[in-house]
Amino acid sequence: MATSILISEVGPRDGLQSIDSILPTATKKQWVEKQYEAGAREIEVGSFVPAKLLPQLADTAEVVEYAKTLENLNVAVLAPNLRGVKDAVAAGADKIAIPFSCSESHSRRNVNKSHEEMFQEIETCQNYVAQLTDDERPALEVSLSTAFGCTIEGAISARTVVAAAEQFVEMGVDEVGLSDTTGMGDPKQLESLAKDIWHHCGREKLTGVHLHNTRGQGLANALKAVELGFTTLDASLGGIGGCPFAPGASGNIVTEDLVFMLHSMAVETGIDLPQLLEVRKWLQDQLPNESLYGFTVDAGIPPDWPFSNSS
């Protein structure tokens, strides 16, 4: 089991893109700052997609620019195509995640591209970043979304997921990530997929997992990921964004509940849990019309709990 985990906070991207409320840019910066002060060292601060599609994230470049002023913070963004990647590079992002949906039906519906077209698009992105100088070049990760199943296609064959991973690694991307977009994954499937990809691509090419809690399985899958040796777990503060298919279920796993689990097992995250719970309460105040999720904030930290800050 890993003895320390990097929690990549994706609330400002995956959370905010899923709700109607639009946070002012200044508030987003405050969120990034508060989360950083609570110990976060990677935050996905936004997406480079057309503002007419996601007006909630139209100010991503400005948020990136601010986040870059925080020392040792890995500033991550999402970009679905070359245009987004170029914007992300121009803004100075440290890490760019490009989503590739392992379900071709989902890919067509989501970004109107076949698998073949997405392979070409991502190769173009990789070629673009490859010719940048060391100072400019961000890490490029392909996020293998719907890897555990698709609401349209149902089961996705492991062969499809692994073959895609292999193709991206051959292109030269820095990493692939496993993404349980639909909350259909289970610990055994995670283990099987991870080992298969590690066997074909090398362990260093897959170190992160993006889990959802659609059917309440998020932390069980997170436990398995940690046991397997994954070192980066995506999570969102207060599970912001929720799951449109499951009222009461968070979308992403809940950062503070994940921190509680990891610290309880003496797995370090560098995060101060009491301080993180304060940020969570602050975020709820900024989003009075949105539901936040997770249980630790209400149950509280147990008396005499020795793991509030495990860094």
Place this chain on the structure above:
Amino acid sequence: MATSILISEVGPRDGLQSIDSILPTATKKQWVEKQYEAGAREIEVGSFVPAKLLPQLADTAEVVEYAKTLENLNVAVLAPNLRGVKDAVAAGADKIAIPFSCSESHSRRNVNKSHEEMFQEIETCQNYVAQLTDDERPALEVSLSTAFGCTIEGAISARTVVAAAEQFVEMGVDEVGLSDTTGMGDPKQLESLAKDIWHHCGREKLTGVHLHNTRGQGLANALKAVELGFTTLDASLGGIGGCPFAPGASGNIVTEDLVFMLHSMAVETGIDLPQLLEVRKWLQDQLPNESLYGFTVDAGIPPDWPFSNSS
């Protein structure tokens, strides 16, 4: 990992004792019947405690009598003392759980007894059942509550928990069970406690675990329990009862979410998940003023999911 798990449905006891609504006896019988028809083979149907303390469960003897008519159903009850055990035996219960709080402060507050007094009480109960005929004799399990921590005392030393387990096993009780009453447990602690008790008492004396979801950790702990080889997991339909300290958190882990996890990993439970979800909806109709929990009921079973009935 175990290939099949007995889910002990504790909703009619642990769930109903925690809510204000009182279900009519006929409705309780219907619940037991429906859950049985969905595949449940152990149900904790009530408690033998004074009706003035828990009027919700005053009809336990009648529910036991009905449940005993269902073939191959293990009919479990809770009893805190000799008087309750005698009533449970008279009613014909197959299994009696006696709670022993590993936190002495919690024991005094809950049942007004010191550890020494509880050891004596449980020994008297064990001596009582030992002299019954084979036909009359129920299985006696001591449930080690607050084994993972206490809201009053904080951390509970593993030595206290293991010493209590040893003492009960020496008395001759059939089993001890580990109970995370306060939702403070984590997978590593579960592994450590279980191995310690197995080492001192033998594996066959500890096969069941009772988990709560107070801080969202329930299914992660359940995964670890299954990986360790536990074969009985308590759970409650719709997480009925909730957690008074954590609004939105179920008390017990949610039966249907647990079934989803286990079946996904091809671990059999004998339960038909679609049918169980129907029982859950029916239960909500019977308890219109109570919140139920869990996510699978809203998210639904994924398309083409092959594990609806894994028996």
